[in-house]
Amino acid sequence: MARVHGVGIVKIYPRASDYLAQAQAAARVIDRSGVRVGPGLLARHDVGLDHVALVFEEVQGSKLPVAFLxxxxxxxSLVETLSALHGDHFSRDLSGDPQGPREWPVFLTTQLALAGARFERRTGVRPSSVYLDAVESVRQWVAIHEADLLTAAPALVHRDVFSGNLLVQEDGSIRLIDFDLxxxxxPLFDxxxxxxxxxxxxxxxxxxLVSRYCQVAAIDQEQVMRxxxxxxxxEVIWGYPALLSWNSPIARTWAxxxxxxxxxREGR
Structure with a gap:
């Protein structure tokens, strides 16, 4: 596997009200994933982001193939890395954290209610009837499975875990990079x-992979799948309009x- 370089980052939003939450998120990344604080802030053009980003250490490792699973x-190794990042979310209530929704189903329902407006704001066009039907179907499904979803204690999640953001070390361990999301x-977001x-x-x-994660987290697999x-x-409802606005080649997959x-809503 080819040797590549990566930089782990956490986005810092310009609104003052978010600084505390982002600082705590950065502290959790440092604590859970073992990164070391780097030189400080980089201008947005240096890291290709819309916002200034806090940069940790430079991580060297080997790029993973698409079929690495x-x-x-x-x-x-990946489950071990994710477990370290997520911490003891399955045994300790983290809902008091600044960005932690107190009740996951309520958070989901609120975000779904905003989906249509977010789509139009992001793309400049109205969402299709298929998109709106999908949002409504998910809303109904969330209401049906509220009991299972209430077991989700929020944890710090990476939200962009795929081979492009994973580097394998010489000892076989896997490091996450690019924490801007x-x-x-x-934690199942990851x-x-x-x-x-x-x-x-x-x-x-x-x-x-899911089965191993369930074993480590000591949670029922059926509950995990819900x-x-x-x-x-x-993630699909959020991500699709963004991919459209970027003219991303993977927008078709999200569609x-x-x-x-x-x-x-027809499933169980």
Whole structure:
């Protein structure tokens, strides 16, 4: 595997009201993922972001192939990395954190209510009927499975976990880079892009990853899958308009996921 370099970052928003929450998020990243604080702030053009970003250490490692989930050793290393980042979310209530929703279903419902307006603001056009049907289907599904979703204690999540943001070290451990989307959500958010981007090549390998995560977190797999479904639905609904506005080549994949969400209320 080719040697590459990466930089782990946490976005710092310009609104003063967010500084405390972002500082605490940065502290949790340092604590949970073992990064060391770097030289400080870099101007936005230096890191290609819309906002100034706090830069940690430069991380060196080997780039992972798209099919890396096929490796049992790499799956185990990734679960260990994610568990360290998420911490003891499954045994300690973190809802008092500044960006931690007190009740995950309430947070989901609130975000779904804003989805149409967010889509139009991001893309400049009104959302399609399929998109709005998907949002409504997810809202109904969340109401049905509220009891399972209430078990999700927010933790710091990376929100962009895929091979491009993972570097394997010489000892086989995996390091996360680029924390610019880090936020306080259900930790199962960090399995979403792994499934969309890498699970397509091997659903068996992705399910093996989920199974191992369940063992480490000591939580029921059926409950986990319902919580995961909610996280994936929200990520798809959030991400699709952004991908459209960027003319991203993977917007088509997200469009397919939107169509799949229309029938989510029929599932269990």
């Amino acid at each position: 096929e490796s049992e050793e790499l799956r185990a 880090a936020a306080w959500y259900d 399995l979403v892009k792994l499934q969309i981007i890498h699970g397509a090549t091997s659903q068996h390998a992705w399910r093996a 919580r995961y479904t909610a996280s994936k639905a929200l 397919d996921e939107i169509e799949n969400l229309v029938s989510i």
